[in-house]
């Protein structure tokens with residue numbers, strides 16, 4: 104059996120402690136603090152941000168009735184006609200992320216980003232009966248010149264492959280999509296990644312719009328331009344960086360999402376708080392029940408803040424030369440669980456949750472974080488109904504085998520994202536005591 108929470112605690116108590124977490128000098132609302140880093144200790148500058156001030160274009164400043172934090176028990180509903188807009192700042196490839204309730208009923212939000220007259224909606228068998236008509240209506244409302252085709256793919260990670268991708272190209276070619284057409288991804292991360300890659304490759308690149316419908320896709324995968332498919336030998340090995348024209352997040356789509364999928368997305372939300380946004384983490388501690396109850400304002404706020412964090416990281420490091428890697432907190436352990444346990448057993452966010460607990464445990468063993476952070480991480484993930492330890496079948500050997508081929512291995516050295524200092528700070532480093540990693544693996548695995 105995997106080690107229990109109480110035994111993790113008792114192991115952790117023996118590790119050296121840091122002073123209690125303090126507020127960063129730069130963590131005043133609206134300011135950013137760039138931490139200067141010690142060479143050899145940290146491999147790259149990490150931006151700590153407790154309240155993001157994104158550069159907003161003109162009237163696309165942050166806005167709205169839903170932009171202010173809600174607290175536990177809030178019953179306030181979001182104003183359906185007010186949306187938050189987060190701008191992803193990438194020069195001439197910048198784009199807006201619209202967030203709000205009822206946005207699929209606002210045709211202009213979609214139509215203003217459609218180039219040309221031909222649109223191909225890419226979706227799957229689960230999402231099509233729920234939202235395809237609505238999206239087609241929004242694309243064509245008041246605009247008789249637009250013609251919309253759709254391709255409905257089988258549902259599941261197992262279909263995120265070349266064969267399914269060809270179905271998108273088949274449809275695009277059969278329906279004579281031209282260079283000025285627009286691809287629309289309607290679905291979760293699987294559809295978003297596949298449609299984005301199809302748009303990147305079709306006629307060497309056509310416009311595309313993301314309409315993410317899972318929390319995972321709304322807080323993470325639809326933002327930042329990573330697109331691709333799986334190869335039988337590994338996940339996401341074939342792909343391209345390709346940014347969309349816009350991302351339209353209608354939070355109402357979450358009402359049909361299964362509970363487990365919702366919780367999986369929350370794993371990534373917690374991640375943003377831990378790596379760079381302590382104030383957001385504190386907000387989550389107060390609002391987790393509202394999020395699980397799908398309170399529209401709480402969800403809209405969590406999505407907005409997650410997108411702001413991701414947008415800021417992507418704007419600074421689009422092609423992942425360093426900083427963007429910090430978005431992978433818990434993912435090295437998590438991917439090992441996904442591989443070792445078999446894809447599809449645990450959802451991505453579930454594996455990441457257990458992986459984050461392991462990364463946090465290791466950070467504490469290294470003496471880099473206070474034990475209050477360890478307790479708060481366990482607590483928030485338990486509240487979110489996410490796992491806090493790997494499945495029983497995971498052994499130290501299984502972890503080591505999977506981690507040896509991690510994308511973050513450079514020159515034989517496994518670099519990890521670990522927490523260091525007050526809540527909301529992390530490092531991406533290969534400079535740590537190997538014993539701490541071994542101790543963490545042994546603490547969480549039976550053999």
Ligand SMILES: NC(=O)c1ccc[n+]([C@@H]2O[C@H](COP(=O)([O-])OP(=O)(O)OC[C@H]3O[C@@H](n4cnc5c(N)ncnc54)[C@H](O)[C@@H]3O)[C@@H](O)[C@H]2O)c1
Nearest residue numbers: 229258291292293294316317319320323324329356359360
């Ligand atoms: N590109 C990136 O930066 C990035 C980041 C994270 C994850 N990903 C990728 O995203 C994928 C995981 O995404 P996911 O968690 O969204 O999984 P998913 O796309 O498989 O969706 C999960 C399930 O929910 C269903 N669904 C989607 N929206 C729904 C809705 N509104 N109502 C009811 N059911 C709905 C889907 O049909 C599917 O069965 C993985 O392939 C992963 O590699 C990419």
Ligand SMILES: [Zn+2]
Nearest residue numbers: 371434451455
């Ligand atoms: Zn992830």
